[in-house]
Amino acid sequence: MAPNVRKTEFSDAAMLGFNLSQASVADPKRLQNRHRSNLRDRFIKGGVEAVNDIELLELILFRAIPNRDIRLLCQLLLKQFGSFNNVLAAAPSDLRKIKGIGIAVINELKIIRAAAHKMAQLDVIERDVISSWDQLIVYCRSSMAHLKQEQFRALFLDSKNVLITDECLQTGIVNHVPVYPRQVAKRALECDATAVILVHNHPSGDPEPSQSDIDVTHEIIDALGALKIAVHDHLIIGAAGDISFKARGLI
Template identity: 60%
Template sequence: MARNKAGGDTTTLPLFPNEALAQEEPVPTTLNSGRLPSYIKDHRSRLRRRFREGGAAAMPDYELLELVMFRSLPRQDVKPLAHQLLKQFGDFARVVSARPERLAQVKGVGEALITDLKVLEAAAQRMARARVMQRQVISSWDALLDYCHTAMAHRSTEHFRVLFLDRKNCLIADEEQARGTVDHVPVYPREVAKRALDLDASALILVHNHPSGDPSPSDSDIDMTARINQALTPLGILLHDHLIIGSATELSFKTEGLL
């Protein structure tokens, strides 16, 4: 409740149902009426029309990010925040895949936007995964690499996953085995072998990422791969490959003669 110069009371109604949300997602003072100014409405309409007509290829990263943010932040001009997020994280993919706690550190990013970004990330991964599950790996190798990059290329810490294949080299399971630091992830060969037996897998592909962006294998990567191969060989399980995912490319142990 505020008092005006004439001594009367004036009441300011919040734009949001609770103060916490208003603090998370600040609204420009020009939007006190609860309605978007015409220039923001027109801008949003133009972006949506361009996307419908030309798709994502017709839009730079910041405009595509704006489209995502329209739903999360319906009452503000999101262009400045889109630019800030790209400045902070580098590109669209890194914004979407950033950890929630890091996103929350950016002023103006609240729970609604973080949730929508994480839903978008999960949808992208699920769509890429659907292209390779229950399909022969050899015949869908490019799709497999696309999936690995979608799931792992922009992680800020190392993640190690195993792709389990049946006798026809079809992917029957994709499981994350461990997470680590920026340059190390703990992997236990016996656990990998045990899980392969549980799934009745005939072959495996190991995959992990390098947050540095450089997919070159370290000595520990080479040693770990050899130990897993040693654990699998007596069981009659083939280790097809070990892929290291960098920011823009990948390295194959098999192609490099390391396996």
């Protein structure tokens, strides 16, 4: 065996169409380039269904890390953060703790996440969000489902239930965010909103509402009701799913 060929390259060579004698003299750089080319071709022909999560991460990071094999790094990212979505949502400070991760990798991951959120946003903006409810849930999940801190957002709507603006009003600690009904009411008036959808996330992943969630929702309903501004719903978003207060009969 040539000294510059590692044992693991035999499996790579077999996958790429080399026989064992050819593998013994295969250039590792050539194997890597062939792997990347084959993976790109498979993705272009078959789409996301043709690749697994590790391979999809590879495709995202090829440009950020052009000159070395990144399969083990992608495996490590998925193991460390638990899922493909969690990798994209991971804080830059947490990503930097992984050996081999630099600013180029972080930028690629954040660009992909921002693009996904933008696509989801375009499905709800300037539309009747009540009649586009599934798209609204996708939009909320894309921005909040994998956050590590609790965040409280308000979607302010006009008289046709078209989204005026989506704003984060408070960010809290891991399992609590302070919410002030007067702040929601003040911002609704500034936006000239006639209705609001409340949304917050549970970083634990479990979307079940707490008694505090229920109480503050009714306080906001009372505050906005005095201004004749409706609260259509309160959504709780978690990695494990989502809960609608209206569907639960909580409002």
